[in-house]
Amino acid sequence: TPLDKIRNFSIIAHIDHGKSTLADRLIQTTGGLTEREMSSQVLDNMDIEKERGITIKAQTVRLNWKGHVLNLMDTPGHVDFAYEVSRSLAACEGALLVVDAAQGVEAQTLANVYQSIEHDHEIIPVINKIDLPAAEPEMVRKEIEDVIGLDASNAVMTSAKSGIGIEEVLDAVIERIPAPKGDLGAPLKAMLVDSWYDPYLGVVILVRVIDGKIVKGQSIKFMAAGTTHLIDRVGAFTPKIETLADLGPGEIGFITAQIKDVAQARVGDTITDSKKPTAEALPGFKEVQPVVFCGLFPVDAADFDKLRESISKLRLNDASFSFEMESSAALGFGFRCGFLGLLHLEIIQERLIREYDLDLITTAPSVVYKLVLSHTKNEDAKTIELHNPADMPDINRIQSIEEPWIEATIYAPDEYLGPILKLCQDRRGIQKNLTYVGGRAQLTYELPLNEVVFDFYDRLKSMSKGYASFDYHQIGHREGDLVKMSILVNEEPVDALSMIVHRGTAETRGRGMVERLKDLIPRHLFKIPIQAAIGGKVIARETIAAMRKDVTAKCYGGDATRKRKLLDKQKKGKLKMREYGSVSIPQEAFIAALRMG
Ligand code: GTP
Numbered sequence: 205t206p207l208d209k210i211r212n213f214s215i216i217a218h219i220d221h222g223k224s225t226l227a228d229r230l231i232q233t234t235g236g237l238t239e240r241e242m243s244s245q246v247l248d249n250m251d252i253e254k255e256r257g258i259t260i261k262a263q264t265v266r267l268n269w270k271g272h273v274l275n276l277m278d279t280p281g282h283v284d285f286a287y288e289v290s291r292s293l294a295a296c297e298g299a300l301l302v303v304d305a306a307q308g309v310e311a312q313t314l315a316n317v318y319q320s321i322e323h324d325h326e327i328i329p330v331i332n333k334i335d336l337p338a339a340e341p342e343m344v345r346k347e348i349e350d351v352i353g354l355d356a357s358n359a360v361m362t363s364a365k366s367g368i369g370i371e372e373v374l375d376a377v378i379e380r381i382p383a384p385k386g387d388l389g390a391p392l393k394a395m396l397v398d399s400w401y402d403p404y405l406g407v408v409i410l411v412r413v414i415d416g417k418i419v420k421g422q423s424i425k426f427m428a429a430g431t432t433h434l435i436d437r438v439g440a441f442t443p444k445i446e447t448l449a450d451l452g453p454g455e456i457g458f459i460t461a462q463i464k465d466v467a468q469a470r471v472g473d474t475i476t477d478s479k480k481p482t483a484e485a486l487p488g489f490k491e492v493q494p495v496v497f498c499g500l501f502p503v504d505a506a507d508f509d510k511l512r513e514s515i516s517k518l519r520l521n522d523a524s525f526s527f528e529m530e531s532s533a534a535l536g537f538g539f540r541c542g543f544l545g546l547l548h549l550e551i552i553q554e555r556l557i558r559e560y561d562l563d564l565i566t567t568a569p570s571v572v573y574k575l576v577l578s579h580t581k582n583e584d585a586k587t588i589e590l591h592n593p594a595d596m597p598d599i600n601r602i603q604s605i606e607e608p609w610i611e612a613t614i615y616a617p618d619e620y621l622g623p624i625l626k627l628c629q630d631r632r633g634i635q636k637n638l639t640y641v642g643g644r645a646q647l648t649y650e651l652p653l654n655e656v657v658f659d660f661y662d663r664l665k666s667m668s669k670g671y672a673s674f675d676y677h678q679i680g681h682r683e684g685d686l687v688k689m690s691i692l693v694n695e696e697p698v699d700a701l702s703m704i705v706h707r708g709t710a711e712t713r714g715r716g717m718v719e720r721l722k723d724l725i726p727r728h729l730f731k732i733p734i735q736a737a738i739g740g741k742v743i744a745r746e747t748i749a750a751m752r753k754d755v756t757a758k759c760y761g762g763d764a765t766r767k768r769k770l771l772d773k774q775k776k777g778k779l780k781m782r783e784y785g786s787v788s789i790p791q792e793a794f795i796a797a798l799r800m801g
Contacts, residue, residue, distance in 0.1 A: 205273045208383045210454045212412070214277040214292055216320055217302035218310040218673065222332040223278075225364035226302060226373070227265070230276060231443060233370045234267040264397075264410055264456050266440040269374045275456040277397075279316070287492050287544075288398065291471050293319055295397045295412035295456060298326040298381030300373065301354070305331050305339035305361075308644075309351050311615035311673040317352055326381045329359035330373060335366050351641050386453025392416035392475070393482040396426065397456070399469035401520040405437070405445075407463040411475060412456045415482065418475070419450040424461065425478040427485040431468060432478045433461035467523040492524045494542025495608065495678065496549055496569050496657055497591040499530055499700065500556070501538030503563035508537050514560035515539060518552060525552055532594070534700045534789070535565055540592055546657055567700045568593075569657045574606040574681050594699040596688045599739055605704075606681035607652050611636070614647040614664070616672035621645050623667045631655035632706060651676075652684065654704065689714055689743075692735040693725070694787045707738075714744040722746040725789055732787055 217223035267274040279292040293299070299320045303309055320327055329348050331341045341361055348356040360376055362369035398410040411418065418424070418438060425432045439447045440457040451457045463469055471492070474485040502511045515527050526542040543549040549569060556562050572589050578601050579585040585603075590596065612633075616624055618640070628635070628649045637648035651660075656676070664672050689710055691701040705713050714736030721734050729751055736744040 205452065205455060207386060207454045209272050210275070210384055211272060211298070211377050211381045212275045212277070212296040212384055212454070212456055213298045213300060213377055213381050214279050214296045214320075215300045215302055216279070216313065216316040216327075218304070218307070218313045221302050221304040221307065221310075221313075222364045223302055226300075226330070226332060226362065226370075227276060227278060229364050229367060229370045230267060230374065231265055233367075233374065234269050234274070263443075264441060264458075265443045266446075266457070267374075267442075270378060272378050273455075274374070274377055277456070288471060289316060290319055291395070291397050293323045293325065295395060296323070296325065297384055298328065298377070300328050300330050300377075301348070301352075302330045302332050303344055303348060305333045305341045305344050306336045308344050308347050309615075311613045311646075311675040314352065314613065314615075314675070317354075327354055328373075328376050328380055329354060329356045330362055330369075331356075331359050332362045332364055334361050334368065335363040347641070351646075384454030386413065387415045388417060388453050390415035391480045391482040392418060392422075392424070392477040393486065394418060394451075394475040395486055396469060396471060396473040396475055398471055399463075399466045399523075401466055405460050407466055407469055408458050408460055409463070409469050409475075410456070410458050411451065413451045413453055414486070415453055416477065417450050417452050418459060423478040424459075424475050425481060426469070427474040427476060427481075429468060429470060429473055433463060435459050435461050465523075466520060470523065492544060494524070494526050494544060494572075495653065496543045496545055496571060497540060498543075498549060498569040499532065499535070499538050499540050499565075499567035499592070500527075500553070501532065501535040501565045501567070501700075503565055505536045507562060510560070511539065511556070511562055511564075514556055514562060515541070517560075518555060522552075524548070530592070532567075532700050534698045535567070538565075542591065546661065565700075568703045570704065571608050571653045571657060573608075573686070573704060576603045576606075577601045578603050590704075593688055593702045593704050596702075596704075599688075604683050605686040607654050607684045607686060607704075609679050609682050610651055610653050610656065610676040611679050612647075612649050612651050612656070612674060612676040614649065614672055614674050615644060616647070616668050617644050620668040620672060621647075624664065624672060627660070627663055627667065631660060632708075650679065652682075652706070653678070654686075654706075687738045690737050691717060691721070692733070692737060693721070693789065694732045695735075696787075697737075698789070710736075710738060711743050718744045718746045722748055725787065727751040728787060 215223045215227060263278045265276045267276060277292045277296055279289045301317055331344050333339055334341050345356045345359055348354055360369055360372050362373060393415040394411045394413045396409055397412050400408055402408045420435055420438050422435045423432055424435060437447060437460045438451055438457060439445055448457060476482045502508050519525065524544050527539045530540040531537050553564065553566060557564060570591065570593055572591055575588050575590050577586055577588060577597060614624060631651055632655055633649040633651045635649055639646050661674060664674055685707045686704055687707050687710060689703055689705050690697045718734045718736050725748055727748055731750040732748040734746045735742045
């Protein structure tokens with residue numbers, strides 16, 4: 205396809221503003237699929253994406269409109285996947301900014317718009333859901349101009365649901381978004397935009413060609429990974445799989461090259477011809493690093509192998525999460541897993557439970573701490589990364605602990621501002637900015653990620669009746685007065701419950717934890733102290749009183765069958781318990797205790 209007939213664009217939108225519905229309409233209008241094939245939203249193709257309404261993996265669809273090839277890239281709509289968003293944006297020359305006519309601009313929209321502007325995109329504002337009775341398109345138009353600073357005088361008004369304004373959107377893409385640039389004669393240079401595992405095609409790689417041409421049979425090289433592969437298929441999604449002879453400059457499509465593992469095809473890598481390589485790789489390749497870690501353990505120890513298999517399968521499709529075996533005295537064998545963020549964690553956890561039918565225990569999520577250790581007789585001073593509070597080294601060796609901080613942008617209607625400020629303050633936040641735009645507050649806070657991974661987002665949503673939106677990026681590690689808090693049940697530390705906390709909030713957290721455990725652990729024949737401790741110092745304590753008499757005493761002495769029944773029942777009950785020293789802790793206790801109060 206000649207360059208001047210190509211347009212590459214993405215859609216930027218806040219969750220629920222109608223991105224997928226609009227994408228479906230664009231596909232339908234350009235004839236990519238028949239009405240019947242459109243029966244379900246096509247771009248969101250994973251069940252969980254559909255249910256939660258969240259786009260996870262970027263996908264691309266090639267559309268034909270008035271003699272042009274339009275490549276529509278779907279981008280993930282959540283902060284955890286910021287790097288994937290950035291790569292998709294880098295593969296485009298423009299974007300549709302979809303804003304709900306009844307909701308207006310939200311924090312997530314802003315973050316993505318700024319990224320898009322950084323990529324020098326031509327941005328076309330699209331005001332969607334104009335069919336809603338609560339729609340205020342003129343107000344939203346003004347908001348786009350005031351808040352984002354974009355000219356919205358020629359915003360396209362749409363109702364993706366009723367099919368209004370769809371052709372206008374397509375025309376605007378051709379008229380306003382610039383054609384890509386590139387040199388067909390130069391050596392191949394292409395960006396690896398995304399990769400995923402497809403049961404029929406194997407590992408599929410989405411590419412954006414910058415210069416040169418990519419063809420079947422070509423020997424290519426991944427410049428960052430340093431590997432070479434032979435291309436066995438070149439094509440595009442319309443959204444059906446269509447095989448193409450080649451992809452030239454400016455084009456977006458997929459290739460397969462008998463790659464076994466998505467981890468070999470990393471987003472952001474530069475693809476070139478191995479025999480005639482390009483002189484310089486594309487800038488900005490970055491390996492994504494997990495930022496939140498937690499342990500995943502099977503409830504039933506016999507499920508360990510099944511868990512291993514399931515995690516390995518999921519990982520085939522998502523190279524951004526990591527796992528390694530872990531054993532815990534309380535929970536047995538499981539895996540320490542790393543995620544891009546909390547949502548990512550929840551998605552993987554939910555897929556394991558739902559698609560692989562596993563019962564899981566998740567330990568407290570932890571961020572990555574940097575520990576500066578002093579030297580010992582045998583070892584020099586060094587800095588280590590700590591992913592698991594259970595691995596905390598000897599306290600006397602720790603000179604300082606640094607924790608990751610984020611800058612968060614929160615957008616919320618005025619009336620919820622009070623409680624939100626308090627929440628941020630309670631979580632050790634530092635207020636950076638507070639401005640008002642059209643009855644809504646825009647707040648900027650610096651916060652320790654540690655304080656956000658527990659339940660910050662849920663709280664924010666519930667205290668604002670769902671109206672607050674939240675976005676963040678990491679701003680580096682800072683030293684903090686951090687300590688490891690251990691939980692002891694009957695004088696024994698329970699590793700799965702230990703966590704790193706700020707000294708200032710340790711007591712509140714410790715108290716909450718022991719109080720909850722007191723209610724969750726059943727009485728035994730002896731009394732059980734439950735303690736929260738820092739180093740050797742107990743900071744909170746509760747005691748579960750001993751059971752007063754033997755349960756079987758209730759059975760009026762003689763009735764043997766009754767007695768046996770009761771014992772059987774106890775045995776069954778026990779299956780769901782974890783024996784810990786001499787104490788049995790029910791599974792729910794772990795989950796409930798970790799839910800922060
Ligand atoms: P993510 O995939 O999570 O980013 O969400 P999305 O932006 O793709 O939103 P989606 O297209 O799934 O739409 C969210 C909801 O808004 C759905 O219930 C749609 O039916 C509805 N919706 C989308 N467009 C319109 C519209 O023009 N009018 C009305 N009334 N509803 C719409």
